[in-house]
Each structure stands twice: as structure tokens, then as C-alpha cells.
Amino acid sequence: MVTLLYPLANQLTPLSWSRVVLQKPDITMVFSLVDLCAKEVVSDHSSSPCWLGSVPRELYGPLLEAAFTYCRPLAIGELVQRWPERALAVGRKRRPGQNPPNRLCVQALLLAVVRGLADKRCALQLLDLCGLQCEDECVEDSMGGWSLTVALCSMVLQATVAAQKGVRKEGERERKRSLETERTRDSAIKRDRGSGGRGIEVEKGSEEELEGKGLKVDRLRDLRVEEGGEVVMGVRRRMEMQKRSGSVDLNRESGDLDPEPVLLHVCADLFVNARSWERMRGALTSQGPLRLHCRYLRVEELPAPSIAALLSLLPEQGLRGLDIRYSSLAVSGLALLLPLLAPFSHLRALKLHYCNLDLHRALPGQEGALKDMSQGLGGLKGLRHLSLTALRLPGHLRLLLSSLSQPLEVLELPYLSLTPADLSYLSCSPHASSLQRLDLSENRLDESSLPSLRRLLSQATLSLAQLSLCGCGLSDGLLATLLPSLSCCRALQSLRLALNPLSLTGLLSLVRTAAGIPSLRLLLYPNPLEEYEAGLPPMPSSAQLLDWPLAEEGEIREAVLFQLEELLRQSGRSSDLFLTSDLLNFTKDLLEVE
Known part of the structure; x- marks a missing residue:
């Protein structure tokens, strides 16, 4: 199999592969052939000494991908330890249906990174692990964000300790070499004296005379005159001069070592909570060969001062x-943190979920703190994604969003207790025409707020790709008023309306409208009221709909599904529009906005 890989790599580099596929689609089988060969190569670890030393650098990528796909941690370690490129990205994008890397594979990768620092064959300078974590608990043996963060911090600290040990060992070797050189020179001078060679002889009786002239014997002993007459300094004298000039002394204790030069930059998404806070701080403050960078930071259960320190x-x-x-x-905590984010010029997304912020009650100094929050948001020049969950800010949306210098692309405001005045401001704000994702779930909508919502949808008709109105109290009558505006959203790809009190008639109207939106790919619809057991109130809340049991008889459910499928078939959308009422396990949204 290795012999098959070599000619492929020599004839088809990664750039030429794309040209071949574009010009001659009939030979796209090259990709599958390389994958099959790579799978066979990494599956037999006993053969790795045969191919590791001579495998072309173009094949390191397919081999590493095969090692991750088929869970070969030993092959991953050997490939990464001698990685021939300056950069390596793992986890950015996976193929459809491909599982995240196995935990053992990730651990083998991190161990190999530390070993590669001392391997001259490794050219790695940038390691990109963004997106490597797996938050799906259904995937077995995967590594979540918290576990990956702890492992990365341990890797950084381990590399720092290894580098300090290497410096101490090198210092000890240098000291021994210096002492040996000094002994050799002393022996040579003694031989020169014994054979009549020229040199400076310091006799016992002349030391007092030399000291009287202002010369120290120690300094004189550190001078050696060789046969050519050149004066050179001894080891002790050189060490004294290095110490005075601030040069690195390799014999110091590990705590006094100068910072190591950064050999490898590691970029990842980090997840920190109270249990991993100390380890994270140690990794970020360590002066070793690895430098940890963060793309997305998730913080849980930390007080504001700790987040500020981080x-x-x-x-x-x-x-x-x-x-x-x-x-x-x-x-007060948000007013403290938001100004600290201003120096992060690349910050695009800010999410605040369940941060114990409730403005239903007026408190002393509250208005001043809100103004400080608004100014802090205004300092985030690159912000495009703002998510505020359950902060309870009724009537304050204008104060918060008006300070932003650039329009938002993603705005998520679930459980925010929005008022009609908030929606009215949002529909007329600069953000309305640029929104790609909007989440107003669990904000009660009524006749007074629907005009503002319709105006907002008309402003975002060319940009809005995802809309969530789950649990907004939309009845059949309110939904009928809203459907014309929804049908005009020509860029809409995902529509979520779960936990709204719709009857079967209202649901069928919703599906007809959804089928008429060509761009729509996902509809999360509410279970109609006819599917619930008896006793449900006429206008139930979202909490009641969530807790109330569905009827055990499956006939009603089957009848509803049949009518929905028939509507899709008649509209020609059976293959490209996915309908579901499963609130927890529905298909993930198709549009990703950073």
C-alpha cells in the first residue's frame, strides 16, 4: 500500500488534485484511493518504522486524517511528532456524518506536540485546535470543551517543565565543559613552565608586592598568556562578567530562569469554570515554549473579578x-467587565446567559450602571453577535443597542421580557436590515407588538436566515396576521415556532406558508392542541405546553403527520424541507454565523 501512495503523491500534489477534479471529474476516484491506502498504512503500527522516515510530506495530511478517522493514536503521535509543515489544523471542519476525534487520539496528539519540541524533524509552529471539542453527550469517548481545556493547560505546563529541565541539563553540561577546558589550559601552562615556555609566573613571595600595586591575585589568576602573547580570560572571569552584564546564567534555580522563546503557538476554544480556573491561570502565565491563544472563551460560574483577571x-x-x-x-459586574473587552479588536460575539440580571425592580444606582453597560458595549467596535438570555431587561433595549457603532448580524434575546416599545425600537434601528439570525423566543407577543414585528421582518427580508419565535404565545389569529410577513423573507432557511398554542388548522396554514418560501430548509413546528391530553387550558403558556403530556393514542399523531406530508408532496418540497416537532433533537441549523 505504501508503494501505491508514493507515485500518487509525486504526481498529484494537493493543488493539482483540485485541478484534476475540476477538469476531469471521471478520475475523482483518486481521493478514495488515497484514503484507502492511508487507512491500510496507519492500521499496521509495526510497519511505521518502514514508511515514517521516507514518506513524502504531501501525504502527512491524508495519513493523519486516516489515523483520526480510524482511531490510531500511535500513528497520530508519530506523525505529529515529526510534522513537516509549519501549521497544523485539527477539528476545524469535519465531513458530513464524521464523528469528532476520539479521546485517545486527542491525548496522543497533545503528547506528540510536547515531544516534537525536542525533535529536529518537527517544523510545527502553529497548532489550530479550534472546533476540536465535542459537546454532544451522545458521542462516546469524545472530549468535551472542559476536558480539552484542562488537557491543553496540562500540555503547556508540561512543556514548560520539560524546557526548564533541558536548560538545567544544558547548563550543567556547559559548566562541566568549561571546567574541563580550564583544567586543560592549566595543565598546558604547567607543561610550558616545566619546559621553559614563556608565561606569567606568580610566585608565593611576589603576591604581596602585586597586591600593593593595586592588582588582585584572583584577577591575575584568571588571565592566561599563551605562546602567541594573546591574553585570554579564564572561565571564572567570564562568568563574573556575564553576571554583571545580565547574561543568562544556566546554573540558576528553575524559578529564576529567563523566559523561554515561544516555539509553538496553540489556538483553541477554551471552557473555564471554578474547577479549572487555577490550572488555566497557570498555563496562561507560564513562560515556556508553548503560547496558548483563545478563539472562543466560555466561562461558567465565575465571579466578575475572576473573569476580569482571566x-x-x-x-x-x-x-x-x-x-x-x-x-x-x-x-455592576457587567459594567466592570464590558470596558475590559474593548482592547480585543477581533471580538465579534458576546453571549451572556443567566447572569442574574433582573431590572424588574428599581435599585439604587441602577440607571448609572446601565449607562456604563451601554458605554461598554459601544466600545466593542467589531461586535456582530449579541446574545442576552434571561437578563430581564424590559424597556431598556434602546439604551443598550443604540451605543453600538456597527449593526448586528446576530441578535438573540430569549426570556428578556421585551415590551412593545423594545420591538418598536428594534424594527426602526440600524440593526433591522442587517440581521441574519434573530431569536425572540419566550417573549410574549400580542396585537400591540405584532405591527413592530412585521415591520422588522420587512426590513430584514433580504438578510434574515434564521428566526426563532418559540413560546411567544402565537395563537391561530396572531399567526395569521404574521404569515404574510414571513412569506416575504426570501433568505429564510430556519424557522422555529415550537411551544405556541396552534390548532391543527393553524399548523396547516403555517406549513403551507413555509412550503412557499424557496430558501427554507427547516421548520420546527408546535404540536397542535389536538394532540395533547384533555384538560389543557384554551390558551396555554409555553411552560404548560412543555409539561403537558401528549395523548397516548397514536391515531391523531399519525393523521397529523399524514396531512403534513401530503402538503409537502403537493408543493414539491418533500425532499428539501425538513419538518419536525422534536424540540430537543431537531436537525441543527444550516447557517453558521460567527
């Missing part, structure tokens, strides 16, 4: 998103 340790370049969850920040 932000001060992160490199300002590269942070694109911050997600703070379940932290008791309140208005």
Missing part, C-alpha cells in the same frame, strides 16, 4: 467570542 491574561489578538453563563454578575 481577560487580562489572554492575548488581545485572536479572541473572537466570549460566552459567560450562570455567573452572578448583576448590572
Whole structure:
């Protein structure tokens, strides 16, 4: 199999592969042939000494991908330890249906990175692990964001310790070489004296005379005059001069070692909570050969001062998103943190979920803190994604969003207790025409707020790709008023309307409208009221719909599914429009907005 890989690599480089596929589609089988050969090569670890030393660098990528796909951690370790390229990206994008890397494979990768620092064959300088974590609990033996973050911090600290040990060993070897050189020179001078050679002889009786002239014997002993008459300094004298000039002394204790030069930059998405906070701080403050960079930072259950300290340790370049969850920040904590985000010029996404912020009650100093929050948001010049979940900010949306210098592309405001005045401002704001994703779930909608929502949809008709109105109390009558505006959203790809009190008649109207939107790919619809067991209130809330059991008889459910399928068939959308009422396990949205 190895012999098959070599001619492929020599004849078809990664760039020429794309040309071949574009010009001659009938030979796209080259890709599958390379994959099959790579699978066979990495499956037999006993043969690795035969091909590792001579495999072309163009084949390291397919071999590493095969090792991850078929869970070959030993092959991963050997390939990464001698990686021939300056950059390596793992986890950015996976093929459709491809599972995330196995935990053992990720651990083998991180161990190989540390070993590669001492391997002259390794050219790796940038390791991109963004997107490597797996948050799907159904995938077995995968590594979640918290576990991956802890492993990365351990890798950084391990590399620092290894580098310090290497410096101490090198210092000890240098000291021994210096002592040996000095002994050799002393022996040579003694031989020269014994054979009548020229040199400076310091006799016992002349030391006092020399000291009287202002010369120290120690300094004189550190001078050696060779046969050519050149004066050179001894080892002790050189070490004294290095110490005075601030040069590195290799014999110092590990705690006093100068910072190591950065050999490898590691970029990843990090997940920090109270249990991993100390380890994260140690990794970010370590002065070793690995430098940790963060693309997206997720923080849970940390107080505002700890989050502020963490932000001060992160490199300002590269942070694109911050997600703070379940932290008791309140208005004062957010007013403290938001100004600290201004130096992160690449920050595009800010998510605040369940941060104990409730403005239903008026408190002393609340308005001033809100203004500080608004100014802090205004300092985020690159912000495009803002998510505020359960912050309870009724009537304050204008104050928060009007300070932003650039229009938002993603706005998520679930459980925010929005008022008609908030929706009215949003429909007329600069953000309306640029929104690609909008989430207003669990905000009660009524006749007074629907005009503003319709105006908002008309403004976003060319940009809006994802819309979520789950649990907004949309009845058949309210939905009928909203459907014409929805049908005009020609870019809409995902529409979520679960937990709204619709009857079967209202649901059928919704599906007809959805089928008439050519771009729509996903509809998360609510179970009609006819499917629930008896006793449900006429206008139930979203919480009641979520908790109320569905009827055990499957006839009603089957009848509803049959009518929905018939509507899709008649409209010609059976193959490209996915309908589901499963709130927890529906197909993931098709559009990804960073």
C-alpha cells in the first residue's frame, strides 16, 4: 500500500488534485484511493518504522486524517511528532456524518506536540485546535470543551517543565565543559613552565608586592598568556562578567530562569469554570515554549473579578467570542467587565446567559450602571453577535443597542421580557436590515407588538436566515396576521415556532406558508392542541405546553403527520424541507454565523 501512495503523491500534489477534479471529474476516484491506502498504512503500527522516515510530506495530511478517522493514536503521535509543515489544523471542519476525534487520539496528539519540541524533524509552529471539542453527550469517548481545556493547560505546563529541565541539563553540561577546558589550559601552562615556555609566573613571595600595586591575585589568576602573547580570560572571569552584564546564567534555580522563546503557538476554544480556573491561570502565565491563544472563551460560574483577571491574561489578538453563563454578575459586574473587552479588536460575539440580571425592580444606582453597560458595549467596535438570555431587561433595549457603532448580524434575546416599545425600537434601528439570525423566543407577543414585528421582518427580508419565535404565545389569529410577513423573507432557511398554542388548522396554514418560501430548509413546528391530553387550558403558556403530556393514542399523531406530508408532496418540497416537532433533537441549523 505504501508503494501505491508514493507515485500518487509525486504526481498529484494537493493543488493539482483540485485541478484534476475540476477538469476531469471521471478520475475523482483518486481521493478514495488515497484514503484507502492511508487507512491500510496507519492500521499496521509495526510497519511505521518502514514508511515514517521516507514518506513524502504531501501525504502527512491524508495519513493523519486516516489515523483520526480510524482511531490510531500511535500513528497520530508519530506523525505529529515529526510534522513537516509549519501549521497544523485539527477539528476545524469535519465531513458530513464524521464523528469528532476520539479521546485517545486527542491525548496522543497533545503528547506528540510536547515531544516534537525536542525533535529536529518537527517544523510545527502553529497548532489550530479550534472546533476540536465535542459537546454532544451522545458521542462516546469524545472530549468535551472542559476536558480539552484542562488537557491543553496540562500540555503547556508540561512543556514548560520539560524546557526548564533541558536548560538545567544544558547548563550543567556547559559548566562541566568549561571546567574541563580550564583544567586543560592549566595543565598546558604547567607543561610550558616545566619546559621553559614563556608565561606569567606568580610566585608565593611576589603576591604581596602585586597586591600593593593595586592588582588582585584572583584577577591575575584568571588571565592566561599563551605562546602567541594573546591574553585570554579564564572561565571564572567570564562568568563574573556575564553576571554583571545580565547574561543568562544556566546554573540558576528553575524559578529564576529567563523566559523561554515561544516555539509553538496553540489556538483553541477554551471552557473555564471554578474547577479549572487555577490550572488555566497557570498555563496562561507560564513562560515556556508553548503560547496558548483563545478563539472562543466560555466561562461558567465565575465571579466578575475572576473573569476580569482571566481577560487580562489572554492575548488581545485572536479572541473572537466570549460566552459567560450562570455567573452572578448583576448590572455592576457587567459594567466592570464590558470596558475590559474593548482592547480585543477581533471580538465579534458576546453571549451572556443567566447572569442574574433582573431590572424588574428599581435599585439604587441602577440607571448609572446601565449607562456604563451601554458605554461598554459601544466600545466593542467589531461586535456582530449579541446574545442576552434571561437578563430581564424590559424597556431598556434602546439604551443598550443604540451605543453600538456597527449593526448586528446576530441578535438573540430569549426570556428578556421585551415590551412593545423594545420591538418598536428594534424594527426602526440600524440593526433591522442587517440581521441574519434573530431569536425572540419566550417573549410574549400580542396585537400591540405584532405591527413592530412585521415591520422588522420587512426590513430584514433580504438578510434574515434564521428566526426563532418559540413560546411567544402565537395563537391561530396572531399567526395569521404574521404569515404574510414571513412569506416575504426570501433568505429564510430556519424557522422555529415550537411551544405556541396552534390548532391543527393553524399548523396547516403555517406549513403551507413555509412550503412557499424557496430558501427554507427547516421548520420546527408546535404540536397542535389536538394532540395533547384533555384538560389543557384554551390558551396555554409555553411552560404548560412543555409539561403537558401528549395523548397516548397514536391515531391523531399519525393523521397529523399524514396531512403534513401530503402538503409537502403537493408543493414539491418533500425532499428539501425538513419538518419536525422534536424540540430537543431537531436537525441543527444550516447557517453558521460567527
